Amino acid sequence: MEQVYPGVWKVTLGQPEALTPVGLRHHAPLGGGEAAACPLPAEAISGKATARGYVVTLPLAAEEQCYGLGLQLLSFNQRGLKKTLRVNSDPRADLGDSHAPVPFFASTHGYGVLIDTARYATFYFGQATPLAAAAKAKKGDLAQQITGSAETMYASHTVSAEGHVYVEVPTAAGVDVYIFAGPTMVDAVARYNRFSGGGCLPPRWGLGVWYRPRLDYDETQTTALADAFHADGIPCDVMGLEPGWQTHTYSCTYVWSDKFPDPRRLITAMQARGIHLNLWQHVFIHPDSPLYTPMLPYAGDFTVWGGIVPDLTIPAARHTFAAFQDQEHVALGVSGYKLDECDSSDYIKPQWSFPEIEQFPSGLDGEQYHSLLGLNYQETVNSIFRAHGKRTYNAVRSSHALAAPYPFVLYSDLYDHRDFLRGVVNMGFSGLLWCPEVRDAKSEEDLLRRIQAVVFSPQALINAWYIKNAPWKQWRTEDNNNDQFLADADALTATVRGLFELRMALVPYLYAAFARYAQSGTPPFRALVLDYPDDPETYAVDDAWLVGDRLLVAPVTAGQTTREVYLPHGTWQDFDTGAVYAGGQKHTLDVPVTKIPVFVKAGSILPLAHPTLHAADPAALNLTVRVYGDGSLPCTLFEDDPETYAFETGAYNTAEIRWDGEKALLTRTGTTACPGYTVARWEKK
Numbered sequence: 211m212e213q214v215y216p217g218v219w220k221v222t223l224g225q226p227e228a229l230t231p232v233g234l235r236h237h238a239p240l241g242g243g244e245a246a247a248c249p250l251p252a253e254a255i256s257g258k259a260t261a262r263g264y265v266v267t268l269p270l271a272a273e274e275q276c277y278g279l280g281l282q283l284l285s286f287n288q289r290g291l292k293k294t295l296r297v298n299s300d301p302r303a304d305l306g307d308s309h310a311p312v313p314f315f316a317s318t319h320g321y322g323v324l325i326d327t328a329r330y331a332t333f334y335f336g337q338a339t340p341l342a343a344a345a346k347a348k349k350g351d352l353a354q355q356i357t358g359s360a361e362t363m364y365a366s367h368t369v370s371a372e373g374h375v376y377v378e379v380p381t382a383a384g385v386d387v388y389i390f391a392g393p394t395m396v397d398a399v400a401r402y403n404r405f406s407g408g409g410c411l412p413p414r415w416g417l418g419v420w421y422r423p424r425l426d427y428d429e430t431q432t433t434a435l436a437d438a439f440h441a442d443g444i445p446c447d448v449m450g451l452e453p454g455w456q457t458h459t460y461s462c463t464y465v466w467s468d469k470f471p472d473p474r475r476l477i478t479a480m481q482a483r484g485i486h487l488n489l490w491q492h493v494f495i496h497p498d499s500p501l502y503t504p505m506l507p508y509a510g511d512f513t514v515w516g517g518i519v520p521d522l523t524i525p526a527a528r529h530t531f532a533a534f535q536d537q538e539h540v541a542l543g544v545s546g547y548k549l550d551e552c553d554s555s556d557y558i559k560p561q562w563s564f565p566e567i568e569q570f571p572s573g574l575d576g577e578q579y580h581s582l583l584g585l586n587y588q589e590t591v592n593s594i595f596r597a598h599g600k601r602t603y604n605a606v607r608s609s610h611a612l613a614a615p616y617p618f619v620l621y622s623d624l625y626d627h628r629d630f631l632r633g634v635v636n637m638g639f640s641g642l643l644w645c646p647e648v649r650d651a652k653s654e655e656d657l658l659r660r661i662q663a664v665v666f667s668p669q670a671l672i673n674a675w676y677i678k679n680a681p682w683k684q685w686r687t688e689d690n691n692n693d694q695f696l697a698d699a700d701a702l703t704a705t706v707r708g709l710f711e712l713r714m715a716l717v718p719y720l721y722a723a724f725a726r727y728a729q730s731g732t733p734p735f736r737a738l739v740l741d742y743p744d745d746p747e748t749y750a751v752d753d754a755w756l757v758g759d760r761l762l763v764a765p766v767t768a769g770q771t772t773r774e775v776y777l778p779h780g781t782w783q784d785f786d787t788g789a790v791y792a793g794g795q796k797h798t799l800d801v802p803v804t805k806i807p808v809f810v811k812a813g814s815i816l817p818l819a820h821p822t823l824h825a826a827d828p829a830a831l832n833l834t835v836r837v838y839g840d841g842s843l844p845c846t847l848f849e850d851d852p853e854t855y856a857f858e859t860g861a862y863n864t865a866e867i868r869w870d871g872e873k874a875l876l877t878r879t880g881t882t883a884c885p886g887y888t889v890a891r892w893e894k895k
């Protein structure tokens with residue numbers, strides 16, 4: 211056992227594989243953090259080679275709960291469950307398939323564990339009981355299980371006694387296990403994120419409102435839409451072009467189609483409106499693409515949609531791909547990408563993606579490359595912007611271990627709202643960001659509930675890729691595509707505008723939370739259990755989350771008229787009214803469709819930006835400071851050049867806002883020349 215970074219312990223079991231997430235990492239760990247003793251005793255960790263691969267055994271205490279494994283959309287607390295971590299876009303059952311499975315989990319006992327493998331590892335969290343342990347069980351416990359319904363019988367098997375976590379890594383003859391010390395659960399996750407290289411800090415514009423028009427939009431339609439948004443007062447920081455911008459897309463050419471005859475003209479027109487342009491693409495390269503021949507030497511031995519599958523773990527492959535994208539898009543002013551289809555699907559017809567039996571030039575097989583493609587694709591694209599010294603914020607459909615430094619937000623074609631909310635709660639355990647994107651809706655209520663949630667997520671995205679008009683003009687897909695608008699479209703537009711203005715108001719607070727993610731690894735969006743691991747009432751809360759240190763959001767889904775919310779210990783206040791709620795208990799709230807249950811820690815200073823159409827508008831630096839309760843909890847904002855990496859070398863200021871009993875005061879630390887906040891007014895709540 212070796213302490214490889216402060217508080218990060220490595221245990222090498224057997225003969226680990228050569229090609230693993232840590233072995234192929236692109237970011238060095240971030241400094242900082244104190245050394246700590248290994249939270250698990252060495253003798254409690256063991257490994258065993260079998261004919262199937264390698265099995266790791268870890269201890270699991272009675273009542274200990276485990277969370278993580280990446281973007282699990284179908285379950286939360288993993289105690290008592292078994293998961294096989296397979297990259298997949300359309301999981302039908304809670305078996306571990308995910309856009310972004312991550313072989314990392316965090317424990318309520320204040321530590322985290324990374325199993326360094328790109329294989330489809332299977333985790334058993336106290337779910338498998340060895341004969342030796344079962345023999346010790348009391349016979350009486352088993353007797354009662356033959357009474358009652360099947361559910362009662364199964365429930366009585368719920369494992370809460372001391373046990374083990376088993377992890378089976380197929381094929382391998384060994385594996386490195388990394389253990390992250392706490393002392394608390396959130397400290398362990400922050401340590402994992404620092405080990406990954408620290409969290410990402412998006413450019414400020416990335417935290418504004420995103421919109422992706424229908425896939426066949428052309429230049430004229432895209433520009434007209436931007437104008438229509440401005441006419442309606444709808445904020446928009448990013449417009450994302452869907453497949454139609456390319457000459458061929460499944461597989462991709464990465465060449466502008468005749469819908470966009472003059473890309474530079476479009477980008478300039480967008481910039482004039484304060485809007486950044488993002489491009490959809492995927493990684494499978496069409497034979498007509500100028501990239502086909504140069505990338506052929508790096509291709510695997512199977513194709514997808516007639517395109518080659520480049521091995522982006524090879525530096526020369528990344529450089530060739532990035533250089534082309536730079537020259538054709540980024541140099542013109544494109545600000546980011548949406549990296550689609552880099553997961554896989556075994557659940558839809560026709561199934562698509564490359565097979566596990568594929569062989570890649572680096573020596574990876576298809577199973578390993580499924581796990582590593584999303585990460586290496588993110589690295590490839592990120593490197594273009596790094597070389598320009600420009601920050602970027604993107605979308606991606608697959609990720610894996612050590613992803614925290616990548617400014618990429620996961621999304622999905624799935625659309626169950628409840629599962630989307632669980633994604634937000636789960637993402638923060640594993641260094642991921644996830645967007646519960648909004649497309650069409652079942653009803654006006656459904657549309658509003660979805661927008662309310664996305665406003666409190668890492669990326670406020672409307673992905674209207676199959677609807678012609680904004681969904682607030684018509685949420686029914688067919689009518690929307692026939693230009694048949696709602697009778698109350700204007701009223702709905704006004705309501706949606708209000709929600710997007712709320713998002714714009716939150717940008718300074720969100721930006722500061724992301725700055726902490728970058729510098730200390732603390733996730734900006736977190737499950738309640740992460741901050742309150744000693745409170746069993748938080749163990750199952752998978753529909754509410756913390757944003758930064760002060761806000762608790764409990765989104766509502768369509769059909770709910772009341773909402774039960776558990777508030778952890780302390781005193782909380784309603785975000786809108788300031789009404790006081792006692793923590794350590796559940797509250798049942800009436801939730802008319804206009805109400806988003808958001809709670810603020812009593813005493814918080816919460817600065818809100820003047821809402822603007824885009825985040826770079828200097829008017830957004832004027833703050834309305836909300837003072838909740840006695841205002842005893844100051845707030846620290848982050849100021850820098852919000853588009854470059856200068857902050858990484860110390861070029862930033864912090865602005866502390868506090869309440870002196872009569873007025874809100876801003877104290878700036880640092881002398882960096884950059885846009886700075888001003889307190890315009892304050893209001894007591």
Ligand code: GAL
Nearest residue numbers: 425452453550551622623675
């Ligand atoms: C899907 C993607 C959607 C949209 C669509 C366009 O794979 O998840 O968001 O981009 O492709 O064809």
